[in-house]
Amino acid sequence: MNEYSVVNPSTGQTLAQYDTLTDVAVVEKIKTADAAYRAWRTIPVVERAAVLRRAAELHRERRDDLAAIIVREMGKPMEAALGEVDFAADITEFYADQAELINADQPLDILGEGSALIRRAPLGVLLGIMPWNFPYYQVARFAAPNLVLGNTILLKHAPQCPESAAAIEQIYLDAGAPEGAYVNLYVTNEQAADVIADPRVQGVSVTGSERAGSAVAELAGRHLKKVALELGGSDPFIVLSTEDLDATVTAAVDGRMDNNGQSCNAPKRFIVVDELYDAFVEKFAAVMQSCKMGDPFDPDTVLGPLSSLTAAERLEEQVNRAVAQGATLVVGGHRDGAFFEPTVLTGVSEHMDAYREEFFGPVGVVYRVADEDSAIRIANDTPFGLGSYLFTTDSDQADRVADRIEAGMVFVNCVLADSPELPFGGVKRSGTGREMGLLAADEFVNKKLIRVAPKPV
Known part of the structure; x- marks a missing residue:
């Protein structure tokens, strides 16, 4: 089934088609992402940051080709497309630069004796559902902070952006991310619902329409999954x-x-x-x-x-x-x-x-x-x-x-x-949660309290 197609909006010409994954293949992708999470979360922060830094470099090295892809996919003017690739690289590099700060323990002042701190721990496999209007930028602001935290990413891109979706996955593989750390999914909406329901998936982030956000939030709530929504605006x-x-x-x-x-x-x-x-x-x-x-x-x-x-x-x-x-x-x-x-x-x-x-x-x-x-x-x-x-x-x-x-x-x-470095997000029917800035690293993280009693005298 070819739900994913590159259709040049300037001409209406179909340039490429990509097969949707089978249900069996989707389950295998989730399994791979879950296995990668078990290892990725244990890799030293400085090494996770190095992967992101290399991914940013690859965005810049492949700038012209990446820009041309999204001009074909959704009609963005070339200068704007080049700017979007640059911005995606900047966002990815920002989280590489902030990796140690994002993952650092936060000591707490306590009323009693002993000590306490907040340790930020990853949640696991996350699903991102992304729109067509900013094929690289939208992905970068979701994937980069969560990868540096130790989460792994399943990414369902818009059906009209299959070529850019594949290019992003290749960038992370070429940057040294282990197989399963960033996984591109060509799936239907019905298959995406199954991904959300899977117990190995711990959260979902949606950028898109009110209708899409509402449907995903309802499904995520049914399965007690954390959800972040960035929806419409006027x-x-x-x-x-x-x-x-x-x-x-x-x-x-x-x-x-x-x-x-x-x-x-x-x-x-x-x-x-x-x-x-x-x-x-x-x-x-x-x-x-x-x-x-x-x-x-x-x-x-x-x-x-x-x-x-x-x-x-x-x-x-x-x-x-x-x-x-x-x-x-x-x-x-x-x-x-x-x-x-x-x-x-x-x-x-x-x-x-x-x-x-x-x-x-x-x-x-x-x-x-x-x-x-x-x-x-x-x-x-x-x-x-x-x-x-x-x-x-x-x-x-x-x-x-x-x-x-x-x-x-x-x-x-x-x-x-x-x-x-500036957080992005809204209120009312424009969504919940924040992306970009340091606040983005607080969306899908376990803020684990560690309380230690004083040593006995």
Whole structure:
């Protein structure tokens, strides 16, 4: 069965197909990962770190080939694809650098005599279920901290990313990881459910849609497995004041157009105070419209195709429905195959579907507000709570508004500022848990208490 296929979204051409594993092969993969865990966890931390460091080096050595793979798989512009490979390498190297700190004992101050400490111990085999929009970055931020802790990884990638999935597994093998430490799984959703149920699997991490996250969380809960979820987002971009509106607009467009508009933590709702609104909309629409759309292998291309024809058709239906319900289409709105024009909507009200939907593509919705309180009300009036962006020249206002925004992350006067040391995650329907930063190493770990009584006199 060929559930895993490389279909170039620019042309619709099927370039490669990969067979789904048999049920017997899946069981063998779990067995191999479990056996590897028994040995991997006993390897000195410095040696586990060395494997990760070599994996980071291999990302960089194979940079061009790795980037070309994901341009073919999901239409990411080449420059963005190269940047993603670099980021995955940086994340992997970060956890190699932090390996000893992550695994260090934590002494506790106790009320009685004797001593106590927290020792971080791995849990065992973990399953990662990853999406198509960042084929390397998403995997790196899950796999790297857990491998350095001593866990082993089973990785189910998106069906449209089989080539990049295989490339990552090969990197870890070539980096010196033992067979079974990182295992690529070409499995169906039904087989993934069986993997979650297997008693040797101790936890599961999902990056994807609300529907996928909910289904996995329900299944993991039934089997008493730890779960981490990074789901959708409809991040606000709040503009309360600026000394350079052009620069603010550039930041807005850069954030919205990142990854062809298919980033869960991209700004999607632009909330602008009344005195800046008209100028912002005019400039924002003009810059959005000027973004070059075309062949993702062309280094000048800003906007490639969406990940699939189905994704583009879904976005087109959302935009058309928003306009039918009363929204104003300022620019864009047209689809050509899997390509979708940069689009700006205004006039969206809370009575429209678009008010609470996530537009997963190059569509920005701009809202006019009277003041700070109105901006916060709209920013928080969403089922999502992943990231947020705030532009203001008032440092006191920045601190005050950041405190009131219901999101896992707030970026003040900047976009595209993610970094390996910064934790990533959200609240509400955007998920649970954190990836990246040192917090990621606390998700799938046994924080074991060791209490020692004083020696008898």
